[in-house]
Amino acid sequence: MNMIPHELAIGGVFLPPLLVAFTLGAIAAILTAHLLNRIRLSRYFFYPPLVVLALVIIYTVLLGTFVVRI
Amino acid sequence: MTLSTTAKEAIKTALAMTLAYGITLSLGWENPYWAGFSVAFISLATSGQSIYKGAMRMLGTMMAGAVSLAIIALAPQNRWLSMVLLSAWMGFCTYMTWGEKHPFFWAYSGYVCAVVTMAAGLDPVNAFNTAVLRSQETGLGILVYSLVAILLWPINSRPAFEAAGAKLASTQQQLLKTSLEWMAGQRNPETAQQLRTQEIQEQNQFGQLLAAAATDSYEIRELQNQWRLYQRQVGQLSEAMERWRENLAGEQSLDMPSLMPNLSGFADELDSRLTQIGCMLANQEPGQHPSAVDPEIDEARFRHLSHFQKAALTAIRVQLRRIESLTRSLFHSACYIKGFCPAAPELGDKPPVIKEFGLPDPDRMAGVVRVMLIMWIAWLANIYIDSIPGGADGVAVASTFGLVIAGMPQVSVWLMFLPAFISTLLAGLIYILVMPQLSSFLGLGVLLFVVTFAIYYLLAAPRLNVAKLLAISMFMTVISVSNHQVYSFMVVYTVALMLLVVFIVLAVTAYFPLDLRPRQSFLRLLGRYFRSCEYLMDALSQDPQKRETRVVRLRKTFHMQEISSLPTKLGAWSKVLSKKALPGTSPEQITTVVTALQGLSYRMQQLIEDRGHPQAPFLVQELRSDVAAWRTKMTDAFGCLAGEPSVANQNRFHTELTGIMDHMNMRIEETVDKAAGHISDQDGENFYRLMSAYRGVSDALAVYVASAGAIDWAPWREERFY
Numbered sequence: 001m002n003m004i005p006h007e008l009a010i011g012g013v014f015l016p017p018l019l020v021a022f023t024l025g026a027i028a029a030i031l032t033a034h035l036l037n038r039i040r041l042s043r044y045f046f047y048p049p050l051v052v053l054a055l056v057i058i059y060t061v062l063l064g065t066f067v068v069r070i
Numbered sequence: 071m072t073l074s075t076t077a078k079e080a081i082k083t084a085l086a087m088t089l090a091y092g093i094t095l096s097l098g099w100e101n102p103y104w105a106g107f108s109v110a111f112i113s114l115a116t117s118g119q120s121i122y123k124g125a126m127r128m129l130g131t132m133m134a135g136a137v138s139l140a141i142i143a144l145a146p147q148n149r150w151l152s153m154v155l156l157s158a159w160m161g162f163c164t165y166m167t168w169g170e171k172h173p174f175f176w177a178y179s180g181y182v183c184a185v186v187t188m189a190a191g192l193d194p195v196n197a198f199n200t201a202v203l204r205s206q207e208t209g210l211g212i213l214v215y216s217l218v219a220i221l222l223w224p225i226n227s228r229p230a231f232e233a234a235g236a237k238l239a240s241t242q243q244q245l246l247k248t249s250l251e252w253m254a255g256q257r258n259p260e261t262a263q264q265l266r267t268q269e270i271q272e273q274n275q276f277g278q279l280l281a282a283a284a285t286d287s288y289e290i291r292e293l294q295n296q297w298r299l300y301q302r303q304v305g306q307l308s309e310a311m312e313r314w315r316e317n318l319a320g321e322q323s324l325d326m327p328s329l330m331p332n333l334s335g336f337a338d339e340l341d342s343r344l345t346q347i348g349c350m351l352a353n354q355e356p357g358q359h360p361s362a363v364d365p366e367i368d369e370a371r372f373r374h375l376s377h378f379q380k381a382a383l384t385a386i387r388v389q390l391r392r393i394e395s396l397t398r399s400l401f402h403s404a405c406y407i408k409g410f411c412p413a414a415p416e417l418g419d420k421p422p423v424i425k426e427f428g429l430p431d432p433d434r435m436a437g438v439v440r441v442m443l444i445m446w447i448a449w450l451a452n453i454y455i456d457s458i459p460g461g462a463d464g465v466a467v468a469s470t471f472g473l474v475i476a477g478m479p480q481v482s483v484w485l486m487f488l489p490a491f492i493s494t495l496l497a498g499l500i501y502i503l504v505m506p507q508l509s510s511f512l513g514l515g516v517l518l519f520v521v522t523f524a525i526y527y528l529l530a531a532p533r534l535n536v537a538k539l540l541a542i543s544m545f546m547t548v549i550s551v552s553n554h555q556v557y558s559f560m561v562v563y564t565v566a567l568m569l570l571v572v573f574i575v576l577a578v579t580a581y582f583p584l585d586l587r588p589r590q591s592f593l594r595l596l597g598r599y600f601r602s603c604e605y606l607m608d609a610l611s612q613d614p615q616k617r618e619t620r621v622v623r624l625r626k627t628f629h630m631q632e633i634s635s636l637p638t639k640l641g642a643w644s645k646v647l648s649k650k651a652l653p654g655t656s657p658e659q660i661t662t663v664v665t666a667l668q669g670l671s672y673r674m675q676q677l678i679e680d681r682g683h684p685q686a687p688f689l690v691q692e693l694r695s696d697v698a699a700w701r702t703k704m705t706d707a708f709g710c711l712a713g714e715p716s717v718a719n720q721n722r723f724h725t726e727l728t729g730i731m732d733h734m735n736m737r738i739e740e741t742v743d744k745a746a747g748h749i750s751d752q753d754g755e756n757f758y759r760l761m762s763a764y765r766g767v768s769d770a771l772a773v774y775v776a777s778a779g780a781i782d783w784a785p786w787r788e789e790r791f792y
Binding site: 013019033034036037040042043044045046047048049050051052053 | 559563567578581582585587788789790791792
């Protein structure tokens with residue numbers, strides 16, 4: 001398995017994999033927060049903004065490790 | 071073909087921009103966009119406004135240059151100390167920017183200092199040159215735009231200023247007339263709230279245009295002290311009318327036309343004065359001068375009123391006398407300014423200046439903390455994250471955005487991100503696809519002219535002002551014009567990523583350390599409002615004739631400022647509350663709550679003022695325990711409301727409050743009967759004014775409790791992500 005960090009090329013422009021993982025992670029976290037808001041699960045969190053921050057980090061790490069491969 | 075004003079203004083800005091770039095490039099100066107920024111940011115509706123803002127920008131830039139050089143000299147080779155000093159200065163400038171005096175000066179002093187210090191930090195040897203270059207390019211931009219604004223379709227501020235004055239006088243006249251008709255029982259002032267909002271906006275506009283007209287009109291400058299007196303008097307009249315209306319709202323049971331027989335004549339006289347003021351501001355000679363008029367009370371009918379009604383009527387008469395006196399002063403000021411009266415009115419005492427450093431506004435302090443935090447996060451990211459996009463420039467950009475948003479925490483950071491990001495992408499397309507085709511300044515000049523014109527023409531509406539400034543700033547930053555022009559996709563890419571990083575930092579500080587979500591902010595401010603009321607009510611137990619310590623005086627002034635400013639802040643937050651997130655709460659209900667708080671503020675201020683007047687010792691002695699019982703009840707109620715926005719059992723609260731007021735009324739009756747013949751007229755008036763103020767606070771609190779009780783506060787407390 002090739003674990004060497006690789007970049008994404010879009011139209012000849014190379015993007016760092018961390019940027020891609022972060023962007024996807026942020027989108028996934030926002031969608032999750034939206035969903036939790038809609039089904040009113042947000043009320044069980046002490047401070048939801050911290051949860052969003054945590055979700056962004058978790059998704060970025062997961063996507064970076066298993067999908068984008070930082 | 072006639073060009074519209076928008077097109078003319080856009081052409082002026084575009085021409086000034088092209089000239090500023092042309093001169094900077096021909097002189098071989100680096101960073102010509104600094105001159106471009108000057109042009110872009112001082113382009114305003116009239117030449118006076120532009121010159122005033124330009125002067126503030128120039129002075130602010132010079133101050134920033136001096137401070138940044140001092141920071142570099144004090145902390146050479148020490149980036150931590152340098153950052154401590156810079157963030158302290160930025161914090162100070164942020165606090166001052168959102169105050170009342172010279173906001174533009176302090177804003178430029180802050181963010182230009184960040185730009186120069188960050189730019190010079192990388193190259194300390196040339197720090198002096200950087201600061202000087204920034205100052206001279208700023209000066210060049212101001213000079214070029216000022217000359218263009220003066221020579222090409224000049225728009226003098228004076229006509230706009232005079233029109234604003236006449237409009238303000240007309241609005242005040244309508245408001246006074248509506249309220250007097252309401253007092254006479256003729257109609258309900260449905261339009262009063264709308265007129266009041268209009269009056270506040272027109273007062274702000276009048277103040278801004280006064281500063282501008284004093285810059286570009288000799289006639290206004292010569293009489294600017296008189297104009298400022300007129301402005302102060304207009305503000306005092308506005309506040310006096312507002313307090314009077316608040317009193318009227320609680321006294322609808324009184325038959326005013328029979329209690330005040332000359333009310334109609336009094337109303338006609340005041341209406342005539344304001345009409346004459348409007349005429350004078352339109353350069354017409356006044357048809358008549360003010361005649362002596364006093365709101366008389368029918369003594370026979372007065373004797374048959376209850377003591378609280380007598381108190382209310384006395385308070386209303388005092389307020390009418392104040393309005394009469396202010397309209398007379400206003401008439402004399404306008405008469406002298408317009409040259410119809412020979413004698414200059416007394417400039418009078420300036421309003422007391424409250425020492426700002428002794429009494430920091432908590433919201434402005436929160437803005438200071440936010441800006442300093444933004445700077446430090448951006449700075450630490452710059453140091454510890456390798457090759458972060460933008461580098462030190464990112465710190466300067468983050469600081470600038472931080473300073474702008476510190477005073478308007480209601481505005482969502484992401485609302486600014488979209489125009490900034492789209493502008494960067496569009497500017498990137500021009501930079502990559504168009505600019506490489508240009509080979510001389512002729513082509514570049516045409517491009518600068520066309521793009522600047524398009525931005526200033528298409529985004530001319532006032533509500534698009536932020537988008538306009540972001541678009542032009544991003545355009546100038548991305549195209550990065552210089553005499554040795556290079557084209558690299560990395561420029562666009564770096565700017566776009568830097569923006570992303572900057573906005574992430576800004577967004578983080580909207581949640582940490584202070585939660586700036588609308589619902590939470592609204593509840594927090596509401597709590598602060600009632601804590602201030604509680605303190606002030608508790609402080610009423612002190613003897614008013616006894617000298618207060620400095621600490622007590624400062625605390626009292628602080629809480630007075632809080633109760634006068636918080637309803638406006640709550641009004642601003644109420645506009646951004648999400649309707650979806652608050653089921654069961656309509657915008658009208660929130661407006662009613664904010665209006666009730668504004669009324670309560672006026673009543674509290676009135677009570678504190680009226681309590682300062684001397685009272686007959688006999689009355690004070692007799693009613694001491696009743697007043698203390700009322701005060702304890704109110705202090706407890708405010709204390710509870712500081713924790714919960716509504717009262718748990720409204721009916722019980724109303725019953726208790728009414729019981730206390732009825733008992734007090736009975737005791738007043740007994741005491742006044744006992745004191746008959748032993749108290750002077752002045753003591754009697756002071757006593758009734760104070761009684762009216764006590765009842766006013768009770769009534770205003772009851773109105774708030776009723777309006778807050780109609781809202782379901784449970785969803786407000788439920789945690790949500792947005």
